[in-house]
Amino acid sequence: MSLILGNLDEWKLDQLTAVSPQLRLILRSRIIRNDLRPATKISEPELAKHYNVSRQPVREAFITLVNEGLLEIRPQRGTFVKRIDYEAVLEGRFVREAVEADIVKTLAGTPNDALVADLRGQLEHQKQLSKDVPERFILLDEKFHHTLADGAGLGKVWAILDSIKVQMDRVRFITFEEFPIDKLIEQHTQIVDCIEQQNSEGAEKAMRKHLRRILQSLPKVQELYPDYFENSRELGP
Amino acid sequence: MSLILGNLDEWKLDQLTAVSPQLRLILRSRIIRNDLRPATKISEPELAKHYNVSRQPVREAFITLVNEGLLEIRPQRGTFVKRIDYEAVLEGRFVREAVEADIVKTLAGTPNDALVADLRGQLEHQKQLSKDVPERFILLDEKFHHTLADGAGLGKVWAILDSIKVQMDRVRFITFEEFPIDKLIEQHTQIVDCIEQQNSEGAEKAMRKHLRRILQSLPKVQELYPDYFENSRELGP
């Protein structure tokens, strides 16, 4: 599932396939990219008119997005883009750390030259990336972690992580200017090194450290954009 | 989210609250408990008539169950209870092991007498349980693991695991007669012991071993009920 679709507002629906899954992807992407801001009210009939469909498929897309924690339907009141749940980010991160640590541990345990070569290639791509479009780096980062999971024969695990990552990704897209890309690439490199050297323990440690980075930026983001967060009232003195 | 609701077929809808979430829970429980068997065709209008509602809320419940991997909608053909995806069980189990291992590691790192006392009490309950209703043990087991997550302050993590566990649970309900309850309780005890002694490493090991048990029963289940599984054709010679 791609994070970025492009031309979101002018996205055209494919008349041949079902409408509501398409709407779901469009809205999902817009929310993650912070194109639709937290607490924004969105209207069933308005979207229906915009895309020239009826309310029903819009509504069905809404329902799936509620299950993904991206929307909140308050009956008879309205539908809103869910604020980011601070705890959900933290706990999603915890899950991700646990799982990806085990993934790289597995990878370091079973040598796989083709995979390492692939990863090295990706590292080169990451380095060559111009830094004025940090959005692109998020995509490459995504691909890197996805490759790790696939390499361990755990494609469906990545699908699970992808749904968990959503809340973390929202945070990343809010403040992707501040990402120390060089440092992240360095950490990626360290992970690949450990895998190649079949150093399970080192790979695990490196991955855990890598995934703990967001713990530093998260409080800053919350301070900068308190309105984007669920429990922002409980902050101040 | 409770696994067991009871009186499933005669479940009455609450007129005061929205219908489709209620239908979702009912159907979810029926599928997990193997009351609705894999590959069973279920009909929108039929269910609607049964519960005396219109087709729309039924349809919306179906959509959420598709997202949970419990139903499969084939457009213009019908809606079917999804067969159990062997790989999905394995990979869900992998996730669960990674996460719960980290949970008990955390718990063993920070002493919490009240939690240990709670867990010990639960162990007593588990032992006193009559063994002719193994279904009840699944509930106690559920509660045990849930308590561990909550004890680590990771309530939302349990919600995530709960959605992942679904496929494992279906397998368990198919063959819950064969569960070596004594052995499972013994493993639970070992986990609690390690937590109490603040033995992180031991707790982690015990949990991983505990959660690997299903790896033994899974192939047997697939052999016994090949029709329940997605890729049952690719089995025999």
Next chain:
DNA sequence: ACTTGCCTACTTCCATACAAGTCAATAGAC
């Protein structure tokens, strides 16, 4: 015997209409 074409029953998907709750503005009483 075998293929081809049609027809009917059934499915999901979408459109539309109605029901019921919420909220804000406003008119009226004091």
Next chain:
DNA sequence: GTCTATTGACTTGTATGGAAGTAGGCAAGT
């Protein structure tokens, strides 16, 4: 000015009818 009641324009939830696609049976033709 202040408070209260009511109305009306919103919202989501449900019901229902029709459109389009699928599958299977049956009859006619080869």
